[in-house]
Amino acid sequence: MNKLKLDVENYRNLLKQYITTHDETSLYQAEQFSKVSMQHNISPEEIIHVHIEALKDLYPHLPSEVDDSMNFLLEAMISYGLAYQEFQSLREKQLELKSEISVAANMQKTLLSTVKPTINGIDIGAISVPANQMNGDYYHFVTANDESLGIAVADVIGKGIPAALAMSMIKYSMDSFPENQRFPSDILKNLNRVVERNVDPSMFITMFYGLYHPATSSFVYSSAGHEPGFFYNAKKDTYEEIQGKGLVLGVTNDTTYEEFEIKVKKDDKIILLTDGVTECRLGDRFIERDEVLEVIKSYIHLPAQEAVESVYKHFERLQDFQLRDDFTLIIIQKNV
Amino acid sequence: MDFQSCVKIQKEWDIVGARQLGRERAKAIGFGTVDQARIATAISELARNIYLYAKTGKICFEIIDDLEHKGIRIYAIDSGPGIEDISQVMEDGFSTSGGLGAGLPGVKRLMDHFEIDSEPGKGTQVKTVKWVR
Secondary structure, eight states, rough: OOOHHHHHHHHHHHHHHHHHHOHHHHHHHHHHHHHHHHHOOOHHHHHHHHHHHHHHHHHHOOOOHHHHHHHHHHHHHHHHHHHHHHHHHHHHHHHHHHHHHHHHHHHHHHHHOOOOOTTEEEEEEEEEOOOOOOOOOOEEEEOOOOOOOOEEEEEESOSSSSHHHHHHHHHHHHHHOOOTOOOOHHHHHHHHHHHHSOOOTOOEEEEEEEETTTTTTTTEEEBBBBOOOEEETTTEEEEEEEEOOOBBTOTTTTTTOOOOOOOOOOTTTEEEHHHHHHHHHEEEOOOHHHHHHHHHHHHHTHHHHHHHHHHHHHHHHTTTTTSOEEEEEEEEEOOO | OOTTSSSEEHHHHHHHHHHHHHHHHHHHTOHHHHHHHHHHHHHHHHHIIIIIIISSSSEEEEEEESSSSSSEEEEEEEEESOSSSSHHTTSSTTTTTSSSOHHHHHHHHHHHEEEEEEETTEEEEEEEEEEEE
């Protein structure tokens, strides 16, 4: 109560100063007054009340109509005051949610983390950036004693938390498969069953799994409806789509996946991605796949990690730093 | 409880009657203009809820004036459909007012004490108090 009285006094002085001098200083101080009031959760009707009190102090013989009209204004502001309080409490709640999600996002990062392996003669670059805080894309490298390298790239249709939860499931399942089970067709077949059993029918997951053997220079892969990547044939200096037909994961429980093979020679490159790359938006249109390829080509001479980061930065800028979808890009270059 | 000071809510016009009686009572016990306006707004919200969802009900006022404190207690009683999920209607941003700060959370903010009881199929009873400061 004391505090409010003090405020009335302060307000009255400011008001008086303004009415007599019309100076900008008192208006500036009025602005400060309203900011401090907001910090103390003072609602608009209370400010009007303070105004009425100050006015009565300054002009004791105010016509009663003015007094009435001010009370009318006060009544009219009550709902604004409520909306303001609701806004404050929703803002607090939003901050809470945000920090909760960021904890979850960090946890997801730890869960889905994968180590980019160092393999002689191969340069690997990988980047995966979520559109929101949590990532519905996933990539994972699997190494084995025979020096072979398994590469998984998956994309949940949709983004945000549900997508991220589904991704964690893919990762757990892959971890639980026996180590000797490394063939792309088997891995996709098993994951398909897991997804079919555990995920809501409206949710689909596309996935690509490739297995590279340095000894034979063979890259064997299967695809479950995943966005095709590109293969750069250095000898011919051409880019080809890495075709692989296969149903997305989770449609029926007995889907099987075909295996394809590419022979990788010196300076050849394998480019894997998710549709967050190919479905970047330029204004109100989606960018074309060959435009994406042009962008990739313009950075491909760089070391693989630098190349994927440069491509990402290019698209990030193109979309005004607001990704519409999770973005994952992997480039593998054979150097020897 | 002195139920003599009750207003039946059946048509929209009754909301105004409830506001008016509530304001008179509040003024008589010594509430200032800001609190009078808040109490009237809270009554409006409660009466509107009855009018919109229960069709009929009543708003009752009880004056508290003892040695320790002065205040007004408002009851909103209806035998309408009741509320299935009370925590949902008490959530900010949920209200059918379209997130304009009103609804039951708004009533809770305007007043000092708020209680709600509701049984689906039987009706709803809100009890809310504001103290003179």
